[in-house]
Amino acid sequence: MRERIRSAYHTLFGASARAFGTLSVVLLVVLAVVPARDHLREWLHYQNEYLNLIRNRSDGLSLARRFQGGVQQIWLPELGVVDRCATCHIALKEASLAGVGPQPFLPHPPIPHSLTEFGCVMCHRGQGAATTVEEAHRSTLAWEQPILPARYIESSCGECHERPLTGTPQLGAGRAMLARYGCVHCHKLTSPESRTVAGTDDPPPLKHIAAKTTREWIFAWIKNPQAYAATATMPNFQLSDDDARDISAFLIGQSTPYTTEAIKVPPVPATDDAAALQQGSSTYGESFCASCHAMQNAAGLLVGGDLGPELTRIGSKVRPEWLAEWIRDPKTYDPDTRMPHFRFEAKDIGLIMGFLESKTDSDFLANVHLSAATPSQITHGKQLVVERGCAVCHDINGVAHQENFAPDLTAVGSLPLSKIIFLPGMPHTLPDYIAAKIRKPRSFGNALKMPQFTLSDAQVDALVTALLAQTSRGKTLPPALRIPAPEPSTYQPAGRAGQLMNDLRCFSCHTINGRGGDMAPDLSWEGTSVQRSWLVKFLKAPNTLRPALIRRMPKFNLSDEEANVLADYILTVYQTPAFDRDQIGASKFTSGDAAHGKDLYYGKYACNSCHILDPNKDKGYIGPTLTQVGLRLNAAWIFRWLKNAQALRPGSLELNWNMNDDDARAITAFLMQPKAPPQQGASK
């Protein structure tokens, strides 16, 4: 062996001429290999494959003409984008190749942004500068950020768009859940405008909890809120029996009495009084309690809104005297509740109570047997309440509100992988980590405080999407690209009407001047739109305007005086600055105008496709019924609406007709024309 090496060495380097020759050959090989390797890069293979793909297509010639070989890049210095993805993803703009070739030869689905203005990694993440498959898509030694899985792609929209978008339902749902499931109570979420995201759930105060419910119910509820109501947003804290016993002992112990107005409620009908139950059920329905509260029906399906808590087992929860006072005026118990003050008569309160008290579930509390609380249990309960962060959401006597209880999630979408401790066996990516954290927080350690949520896969995906949108890039993007959420409004109407609107909790459902909920129409310009006599009638006995809608305005049992105060305020204050409500007097229309309008209504514009004007003939169920429209709306509003509805109510389903003045005037005349006398029972 030694001999052989020696002879080989001698052959190659024995004399200076041989050594020179050998080194020259080595140099020559290097000089040949380096440029060859440089030329035969991975992307060349894909470009050749693409040319093969389009060769025999009928549009192959024009495709080939648009094809550019070599490294293709999108360079956007102000965004820090150098994306070479188009080197292999050649057909991004070739719509004719949709569904034809395998990746990387598929065109990009249509999106509202230009690919060349935003590049690729802005939305897809990954390494844009790379020209090899491995480096561009995956997490490698030299690049941490892999491609974002397609199911979370909407998160990238959320990096710039803070306002809700119609095209990103998953992102919207995730953001709504962050606010609704109380995530933002413990975890701080700050927008790039330094605004903190507020919760939209309504965690009840617990300061007078003993008046509302029993210790047994609290015990069962905190053990498993979803056993009481499947829709409960409170998570499961996975408490032991002893811990739940002590917390319930403390909560009852800290409770103080609250001042009520003693009212005389007629005796609640017995639970077997079928007629009274039926009557209570009707009152519950007629008051539109179901607009906000859901209840399981006989088939086990949830029916009703989600603004208030589910009432399926309410009879097992609340004390009757509390319920009576709550139905009379919820604000005496919870000054911040979203529930309106219905002006119920004592008789109705009794009927509704009878109906609600009958909604019991004997199984729920069957196995709860608690002996009297000892002082040490109460002390331990208080300690647990502090440790578990109950006071982050709930007002509790003797426990201070806890701020920054959990890690700030403002930039969780940019969390470096190197800072994450993954579980054994889980994929090392950020979305997988966030999803695992949401799915089973305690799998990361039993000492962790985050409770267990009950969420479907789609809900977890939505939450992950919303959290991935929370990147640190928001602050570095050019301000021109950012679409911040609207400033939260602190609008407060004045005077007696303002008091009434607070009392009736109008803002729980309606938005006015930027403040309020989105369940019901925006009322900022309501005064321009409607006529006073109709409004007063509507406030006293609301009926739905659209036949297809299930959500309806509750009947508040307003007095004449209250309805008039509200109508006056709305008519005076909630006006559009764009035009004068009395600009077009309905009296000036001639019957000729109306006849021409009728032709246009049924002919040229086919309004009857969506609207019902004549209940015996028309079949349109999309837009509001127009049978009474001449008594409801002002002529000027109808005229402007016909010309450009979107300017009056952005996002309305009404098409933008861009009608000329003559047509709009004629149809307005036709709609304002008195129709058959109002039907009886219009409040249905």
Added chain:
Amino acid sequence: MANLVEEFAEFRKSRVWRSVFRAGSGQSNLHRSLAVQQNVFLHLAAVKVRRRALEFGVTWYLGTLSLACFLILTVTGILLMLYYHPSVPQAYADMKDLQFVVSAGVFLRNLHRWSAHAMVLLVFAHLFKVFYRGAYRPPREFNWVIGVILLMITLFLSYTGYLLPWDQLAFWAITVGSNILAAVPLLGAKIRFLILGGHTVNANALLRFYVLHCVILPLIAALFVAVHFWRIRKDGGLYTGEKSDD
């Protein structure tokens, strides 16, 4: 052909040639040593070399190989400088460009990197070879000191170059290294501030390391290399282990 040789011989007598190469032609020892001594490039080399000193076994060519590495590093370094910006957002992006789009960029960078590793290795090997053969003894003790200085410069070049890719490895290596500097008694924090141009590894540190790596240290290295070679000649040529002739 003979004509050409004659013409060239004639040209060497011309005024132009004589103004550049002043030693004049001739075969005598004087002419030969003058030709070397009066040429800035040649004068570092010895006029005469022992045949034994050129054998592989004597030096293992460690010094020459170190020089070869230095030359390769200079050439590839200059080419890399054409693509590299010593600025915070750009430095790493330039690495990526070298990797993905520059022609033979990966080869260029790898050549620079491996040559740098090889040079550190070779310089150390050179030092050990000199030490164990006793070549540091008088009259070569001064050149030994120069050699140690060159070793330090090599290490500094290696260290400053390490920051330039501006990746996590670079950042933390320099953070650790500069914190070691800060452990120097009394002046530690000042020295670190001077080297980094701040209290943490940041844009200033990157710029400083770039200037050190590409300008200051190579110039100092070239200077000391020159002195090193010159001393070899002055100290009686390469150490062969035999008694010198003079």
